[in-house]
Amino acid sequence: MTKKIKPSHYEILRKISWVLVGIYVFGVIAVLLGITVLGGMPLLAYLKTTLIQAIGITMAATASLFFFLRLIWRLEALPLGISILVFILGSGMFVSASVGQLYAFQYPMYVQSYGTGSGPGLPFKNVLSFFRHLETFEVVKDISENPNNVPSPINQLIAGGAIEPVTDDTLPTTRRIQLEAKEVLAEIAPGVTFNYWTFNGTVPGPLFRAQVGDIIEVTISNHASSLHHHNVDFHAATGPGGGGAVSVVNPGESKTFRFKTLNPGLFVYHCAVPNMASHMAHGMYGLFLVEPKEGLPKVDKEFYVMQGELYTAGTIGRKGLQIFDAKKMMDGQPEYITFNGKTGGLDSNMKAFVGDKVRLYVGNGGVSHTSSFHIVGEIFDTVYPEASIGGARFHNVQTTNIPAGGAAIVELTVDYPGKYILVDHALMRTDKGAWGVLEVVGSTDPEIMDGNFTEHARSSHGH
Numbered sequence: 001m002t003k004k005i006k007p008s009h010y011e012i013l014r015k016i017s018w019v020l021v022g023i024y025v026f027g028v029i030a031v032l033l034g035i036t037v038l039g040g041m042p043l044l045a046y047l048k049t050t051l052i053q054a055i056g057i058t059m060a061a062t063a064s065l066f067f068f069l070r071l072i073w074r075l076e077a078l079p080l081g082i083s084i085l086v087f088i089l090g091s092g093m094f095v096s097a098s099v100g101q102l103y104a105f106q107y108p109m110y111v112q113s114y115g116t117g118s119g120p121g122l123p124f125k126n127v128l129s130f131f132r133h134l135e136t137f138e139v140v141k142d143i144s145e146n147p148n149n150v151p152s153p154i155n156q157l158i159a160g161g162a163i164e165p166v167t168d169d170t171l172p173t174t175r176r177i178q179l180e181a182k183e184v185l186a187e188i189a190p191g192v193t194f195n196y197w198t199f200n201g202t203v204p205g206p207l208f209r210a211q212v213g214d215i216i217e218v219t220i221s222n223h224a225s226s227l228h229h230h231n232v233d234f235h236a237a238t239g240p241g242g243g244g245a246v247s248v249v250n251p252g253e254s255k256t257f258r259f260k261t262l263n264p265g266l267f268v269y270h271c272a273v274p275n276m277a278s279h280m281a282h283g284m285y286g287l288f289l290v291e292p293k294e295g296l297p298k299v300d301k302e303f304y305v306m307q308g309e310l311y312t313a314g315t316i317g318r319k320g321l322q323i324f325d326a327k328k329m330m331d332g333q334p335e336y337i338t339f340n341g342k343t344g345g346l347d348s349n350m351k352a353f354v355g356d357k358v359r360l361y362v363g364n365g366g367v368s369h370t371s372s373f374h375i376v377g378e379i380f381d382t383v384y385p386e387a388s389i390g391g392a393r394f395h396n397v398q399t400t401n402i403p404a405g406g407a408a409i410v411e412l413t414v415d416y417p418g419k420y421i422l423v424d425h426a427l428m429r430t431d432k433g434a435w436g437v438l439e440v441v442g443s444t445d446p447e448i449m450d451g452n453f454t455e456h457a458r459s460s461h462g463h
């Protein structure tokens with residue numbers, strides 16, 4: 001039943017098979033050249049794995065087409081040719097239907113969003129300009145803000161309800177703070193690099209401390225090497241965007257604005273330029289403590305801890321430069337969850353002595369997940385839930401909730417020496433990086449805990 005067509009037509013198939021191979025070879029060369037011209041060697045290096053995969057799959061597809069075209073030419077069989085065409089058409093329908101609508105000029109493609117500002121996808125020109133300017137970015141050795149960087153109290157409440165002024169300024173009406181938006185390169189984990197966007201070069205940005213009724217004069221600048229504009233939204237401020245509306249700074253620009261602290265509490269501040277979530281997921285958040293007039297009760301040690309999520313295109317542990325993945329952020333699937341910006345950020349920098357009263361200012365930059373904050377082997381004597389100051393306090397708490405874009409203040413007296421692991425008790429997150437260590441030094445007390453502390457018991461309790 002094979003329908004005969006002219007032999008010369010089959011000769012065309014033979015020629016097409018060679019044209020196909022030619023197109024493939026020139027295509028590969030053009031793509032490699034194009035990438036090098038648009039993004040330079042850094043982009044070529046970044047795409048290495050993807051390119052090997054893409055070249056491999058197109059090579060296989062070209063070879064199989066070549067094979068079938070040659071087969072049709074040899075057999076002179078029309079039905080065979082038609083079935084190949086149907087196969088290609090069907091595969092094409094399957095692929096195109098499953099990926100949805102294509103947004104060809106943004107990364108990642110296929111992300112539609114319906115927020116108030118621009119979506120989280122990065123325009124391709126930004127991605128390319130990032131790779132072209134890769135050498136201009138400052139490389140920060142340690143992105144983690146030191147948890148000991150807590151400013152001295154202004155006032156503090158001491159025994160009998162008396163107020164002790166600690167900082168030697170007699171209630172100034174104006175406090176000046178400086179923020180610099182800086183886009184830098186730093187490690188999330190050993191060998192895994194990310195383009196962090198920061199306030200003052202660390203994640204989180206600095207902890208600020210003020211009093212109710214103060215005038216805060218904020219100067220925000222944006223480093224000249226930045227590729228994006230930034231601003232700051234203080235949850236401690238009252239007014240449009242928490243200051244976000246009056247603080248948008250272009251690269252190289254600087255702006256000053258003032259706000260009055262009307263409420264006491266521990267407040268998040270963050271960049272709020274659209275896409276807000278993207279800017280926060282690059283590391284632009286920190287805490288601002290507004291003390292009540294009388295201050296907070298006196299303690300021996302204060303620490304600054306902030307949880308945050310990182311959405312990288314490469315899966316967890318993939319080495320090298322990682323670019324931001326907006327689709328994973330939309331889906332709430334961070335590859336890394338950290339305390340103070342990177343895995344192991346709080347590994348060996350929090351120390352206290354047995355008997356110390358310790359206070360932690362704990363925030364959550366989000367952008368997706370609530371933290372179930374817990375310290376393994378300790379109980380919080382006092383929690384200021386949701387960082388409310390002046391409201392009800394909780395006592396004897398094991399785990400406290402810290403919402404995305406929120407904070408908590410927890411206090412505990414450390415009664416026994418050893419290493420105490422800070423976790424988000426959604427415990428798989430420790431494997432994504434969310435843990436820290438509070439080391440307590442001093443004498444043991446067999447009345448509190450007694451037993452054989454073998455190495456195994458210690459390590460299985462820890463991380």
Ligand SMILES: [Cu+2]
Binds near residue numbers: 197229
């Ligand atoms: Cu920003």
